[in-house]
Amino acid sequence: MPDVEVPRPSPLRALKTHLQLLRASTARSKWLGALCWLLAFGLLLAHALLQDLRQQRQAFHQATELLLQNSSHRLRGSELLQAEAADIAARALDDGQERIRALALTATRNQPQLYFIGYQPLVGQEQRADFEARLSQRLGKRYALLDYLHGQHNDWRDPAAWRPAPPRSRYLPLSMAEPGLGSTDWREMGLDLLNDSVLSSSINRALGHLQASSPTLRLRNGEFGIALFQTVYRIAPPSPVPMVRIEQAAGVVMQVLYLKPLLALPPSLAGRYSLQLLRRDGDAAPLRLAVERDSGRLARLLPRLSHRGALPSLPYDLVLERQLQFERLSAAELALCMLFALLPAYLLWMALSLLEYNRQAREQIQDDIFREREYASVALRGIGDAVISVDTRQIIQYLNPAAETLLGLPAAQALQRRLQQVAPLHYEFSRQPTQDPMEQAIASRQVVHLAQNCYLKRHSGEKLLVEGSVAPLLGRNGQLIGAVLTFRDTAPIRRRMLAALEASETRLRQHEMELARVARINTMGEMASGIAHEINQPLSAIMSYCQAGLSLLDDDEIDMAMLRRALTSSVNQADRAGRIIHRLREFVTRKNQQLAPVQLNQAVHNALSLLDYELQDHDIHIEQNFAPELPVVYADTIQLEQVVLNLARNAVEAMEHTRPWGRLNITTRKQGERVQLIISDNGSGIPADKLDRIFDPFFSTKPNGMGLGLAICQTAIEAFGGKLSAGNKPGSGAEFIIDLPCAARSMAVPSGVEA
Incomplete structure (x- = not known):
């Protein structure tokens, strides 16, 4: 059939036809179009986001370089200031303190990181009294050498922690702090720096190596700072031996710096970065100097940038961090991405709609014609016999009136049901495993004839001996689309049936x-x-x-x-x-067992066929639930049927007084690599105190029983490698389970018996 062309008599008509085509498109086309739009939108959005993230990374690297440059520049200025103060102190001028004070006042104008600077001389024990008196006169209040008992923080805020310094060989008292910290209310004045638990290690290192820096300190205004020490020696140059050099020291120039101004980010970057100060030796916890603003949960999905740089001449590293954000994700950019993504999605949707429309129209017409022709041909060939057509899943699609008559079931109740539920095929006294003819015809794609001992069990329970065949049903491309079962009742052919x-x-x-x-x-x-x-x-x-x-x-x-x-x-x-x-x-005359592959469903059918009269005489209803395609077991057929017969007869006897009627349930199923047969009834069950002894020889629950039947059954099943167990069902009735191992796969064949 040629492709359908969309007429275009006018632009309005073309637009209407175009919209109808899109509206009639399949869900698959719509989903693919939507997926294409999402993909295009995602690519455009990802491109915009990648550009944004790339710019943020560049800005982070620039901010890192700027921070390190500014920090190095400020630190260099502080080092020059300390070197000048040390030079003034080394010359021992009379106006040395005034010069250092003027130098500090000048430095505060361009060095905001300066907290104070001053020269602290070393004082011996014999000089202590004179030094305290001289400083008391200069400060206008009592000056004394003090010690401080530190707590958890590196500060000097607790007034109760101050103690007079005990006699020592020499002291390094805090006597000068410029600019402005030498006021009368400043408690730190007089602190013996050489014996302070926070600063002593740094000062001793400076005495032996000229320069040193302290740990981070908590200053009086609550901010964090750091102290730089530079030793002034009496002899120039000092001895290269550290121990001798300590004895040659005259004092120390101490400079305390604010950390935030020293390591400050530009105001434009405030709140966008996190800044931490880390000691390289890891002795102290990180000190957080700046905290970035919360960027929201969505931004946490993006990576976090981090850079660690070393501070020159200090045992500290700067760690600068920044969380990448969606900064450029505006509503206008989202709208543009969505708009541009519509074009490829629309084109794909249109193309798929056209292809789907043409394909469905062509295949629907061809399939309808071929299916009607094939069904009519098969029905005409089997018009005199019962004909049942099924698909590849053995679901009934068609049956003729003759099939309705033989099955005793109207077509409305048989259609769309499995063939084995409507027309189950059985085999009388079959000793060998028989493959299902329907499955054999589907697998081989050839006509398969029914066996001579095949019979059909009608819906009413009546057995109907049949003969016929199963033919595969092929499509126009040679693919298998189902099968046709043709059979007839053999009752009219009396002579042949008599011999059978x-x-x-x-x-x-x-x-x-x-x-x-x-x-x-x-x-x-x-x-x-x-x-x-x-x-x-x-x-x-x-x-x-x-x-x-x-x-x-x-x-x-x-x-x-x-x-x-x-x-x-x-x-x-x-x-x-x-x-x-x-x-x-x-x-008895002894004889060896004859073990062979046995089809469990068929063996059960053979044994139950001997109980038809007893079941009808005792008004017992039998329910058979046989699993299809059950693997064969390796056993003696006669002994296995004898076990089934004995257990079934025991169940019949147990249901003798059951009202309104007894119900015998026979079930087969596969459990892993084993096959189980379950025989249960709704009788009185097994007494709980006798359940553990029912398989003992000469033990019986019957008044006149020998007590050997169940013991014989158990011995026979165990000889086949199986197990026989018994129990009571919930409610009423007993249940016996025969568990047998499956035979090797080379022996297993699909079951031809279902109920």
């Missing part, structure tokens, strides 16, 4: 004889194990009598009467044991 019935009766009689013989064999085996103690008793008596006779022969005067009685008793006991064995040999 006679053969079936012969097989039935032979089957019953073999079942009876196997029952005797199994019964005798259990009886032999059960009465072994009876044979053991005469043997024990014989041994006792013979030992007594030997003892009499050892006497000097032999009592012939006693010896005769002992020998006579031994002969009697031997005769008793012989009679027991003779009866066992007469009861």
Whole structure:
């Protein structure tokens, strides 16, 4: 069929036809168009975001370089200031303190990081009193050398922690702090720096190595700072030996710097970066100097930038961090991305709609014509017989009136149901596994004829012997689209059926004889194990009598009467044991088991066929739930059928007084690599106190039972590598489960029997 062309008589008509085509497109086309739009929108949006993130990374690297440059520049200015103050202190000028004070006042104008600077001389014990008096006069208040007992923080805020400094060989008191910190209310004045727990290690390092820096300090205004120390020596140049150089020290120039101004970011970058100060040796916790603003949960999905740079001449590193954000994601950019993404999505949607419209129109017409022609042809070929057409899943699609008549089921109740539920095929007394003809025809794509012993179980329960075939149903491209089952009732052909019935009766009689013989064999085996103690008793008596006779022969005067009685008793006991064995040999002739692959469903059907009269006589309803495609088991067919027959008869006897009727349930199923047969009833069940003993030989719950039936069944099943267990169902009734291993895969064939 040619492709359908969309007419275009006018632009308005073309637009209307175009919209109808898009509206009638399949969900697949719409979803693909939407997916294309999402993909295009995602690509455009990702491009914009990548550009934004690239610019943010460049800005981060520029901010890092700017921070390090500014910090290095400010630190260099502080070092020059400290070097000038050290030079003034080294010359020991009379106006040295005034010069250092003027130098500090000048530095505060362009060095906002300066907290204070001052020269702190070393004072010996003999100079302490004079030094305290001189400083008290200069400051206008009492000046004394003090110690401070530090707590958790590196500050000097607790007034109760100050103590007078004890006598020491020398001190390094805090005596100068410019600009402006030498006021009368500044408590730190007089602190012995050389023995302070926070600063002593840094000062000792400066005395031996000229320069040093302190840990981070908590200053009086709550901000963090750091102290720089530079030693002034009495001798220039000082000794290269650190211990000697410490003795040559005259004092220390101490400069305390604010950390925030020293390491400050430009105002335009405030709130966008996090800044931390870390010691390289890891002795102290990181000090956070700046915190960025919260960027929201969405921004946390993006990576976080981090850079760690070293500060020159200080044992610290700067860690600058920034969270990438969606800065350029505005509503206008989103709208543009969505608009540009519509174009490829629309073109794809239109193309798919046209292709789908043409394909559906062409295939629908061709499939309808071919399917109608094929169904009509098959129906005409099988018009005289019952015809059932199924698809590849064996779901019934069509059946003719003849099939309705033979099945006893109207077409409305049979259509769209599985074939095995409507027309289950069974095989009478089949000893070998039989493959399902429907599955065989579908697999081989060839016509398969039904077996001669095949019968159909109608909806009413009546058995109907049938003959016929299964033919595969192929599509126009040769693909398999289903199969057709054709069968007929063989009742009109009396002569052929008579011969088949006679053969079936012969097989039935032979089957019953073999079942009876196997029952005797199994019964005798259990009886032999059960009465072994009876044979053991005469043997024990014989041994006792013979030992007594030997003892009499050892006497000097032999009592012939006693010896005769002992020998006579031994002969009697031997005769008793012989009679027991003779009866066992007469009861059965031993024969080896004939193990072969057995189809469990078929074996159950064979055994139940012998119970039809008993089931009807006791008004017992049977429910059969057979699993399809059940693997075969490796067992003796006759013994397996005998076990099923014994368990079913026990169930029938247990339901003798069940009202309104008894219900026998037979179920087969596959459990992993094993096959199970479950036989249950709705009788009185097994007493709970006797459930553990029902398989013991000579134990029975029946008034006149021998107690060997279940023991025989258990022995037979265990001989096949299986297991027989019993229990009670919830409510009422007993349940027996036969669990058998599956045969090798080379022996397993699909089941041809379903119920």
